[in-house]
Each structure stands twice: as structure tokens, then as C-alpha cells.
Amino acid sequence: AQTVTQSQPEMSVQEAETVTLSCTYDTSESDYYLFWYKQPPSRQMILVIRQEAYKQQNATENRFSVNFQKAAKSFSLKISDSQLGDAAMYFCAYRSDTGNQFYFGTGTSLTVIP
């Protein structure tokens, strides 16, 4: 089974600064999808950004961007101009191109310091 590893249980960032959350994964597949989900204290998880493995270009959504290194099996999330509302648990997830399985990491708790 695929595994997703988030090695930073907790991170903090000053408001307006930039922070990078790391994620690595293990797979033997060539086609797959990667995601970052955000779970604020209210607990409703929402999709932040996704990346298709066949695309070389890194995905970007406003202040959120990823650094996808396929050979290294690395998928980090960069949050620019951090805002207080960015404080949440962030989960990295993997899905194969086939099948129904999603694999999640253990999450990184991000604190934004005013």
C-alpha cells in the first residue's frame, strides 16, 4: 500500500510570512494524484490544491503553491503571505489513477502568529 509521510507535526509562521509544509510519499505507480487538504478547528476538511503526477508544472491556487518533485516523491505546500485564517491542520493525500483509495498523511498543525 502507498504511504504518505508528513514529518512536521507542528509548524508556525508569522502573519504575512511564507511557510512550507513537507510531504513525501511512497509508490511504484507512475500515474497518480496528490492533494493538500486543510482542516480548520471547525473540522470541515476542504481541498486546498491538487496536482496530477503527469503534469510537470507545479499547481498554484492564489497564495498556495506546491513544489512537486516526482523523482524524489516529494510534494510540499508553500503558503505565501500567511493569514490568521490559514491556521489549521493540513493533510497531504495520495490517490492512484486507478481504484478508490485515498491515502492520507498524519497532518501538520499550522499556527499563524499575529
Added chain:
Amino acid sequence: ETGVTQTPRHLVMGMTNKKSLKCEQHLGHNAMYWYKQSAKKPLELMFVYSLEERVENNSVPSRFSPECPNSSHLFLHLHTLQPEDSALYLCASSLRSWGLASNEQFFGPGTRLTVL
């Protein structure tokens, strides 16, 4: 209401009780999911339903029994649970359970379950 809703939001039950968790989605999706979220552990996928048929069961103990009467509703029936089953149970839905349309899952707020 819009999105994915779950009831109840909190549930405390004894090991001999029978209870049910309910999930409802108002997004016109055809796939629904149950996840278990425990502290310091990865989110665990429990069940996947596609068009009311179960397409995935990740070796979940039989004390958890899912039911999907239609594409908008998903239940998780609980009986004779153990204290280690205490967790946040999340429901999610997506347009389909396969292909690109499965890539965006919309999550409910979860039910915090405590088993005494």
C-alpha cells in the same frame, strides 16, 4: 442546506449500545465515503459507495455496518463498539468514485464519537 452534513455532531455511547451516524450530501454526487480520524494517525478510509453500491471495504470490523439507501444519504450503523473506536468519523462525497471526477472530495464536519 448545501454541502455535506452529518448528524449527530457528538455521540457518546456504551459498548452495548446501537447507534447510527447519518450523512447527507446536497451536491448531486454519486460517490460517498466514510473515514475514521484518530489523533496522530492518518485518516483511514473505511467504506466507499458508488451509486449506492459498496465498492470498497477496507477490512473494517463488522461492528461497523454502512448503508447507502440512495446517492444522497449514507449511514454508519454502530453496535457493540470498543473504546478504541472512539474517533472523529468523517463523511465525504465526490462526483464519482473513479477517474478525475473523484479527485475532489467534499467533507462533512464529522461526528465525534466516544465509546465508554
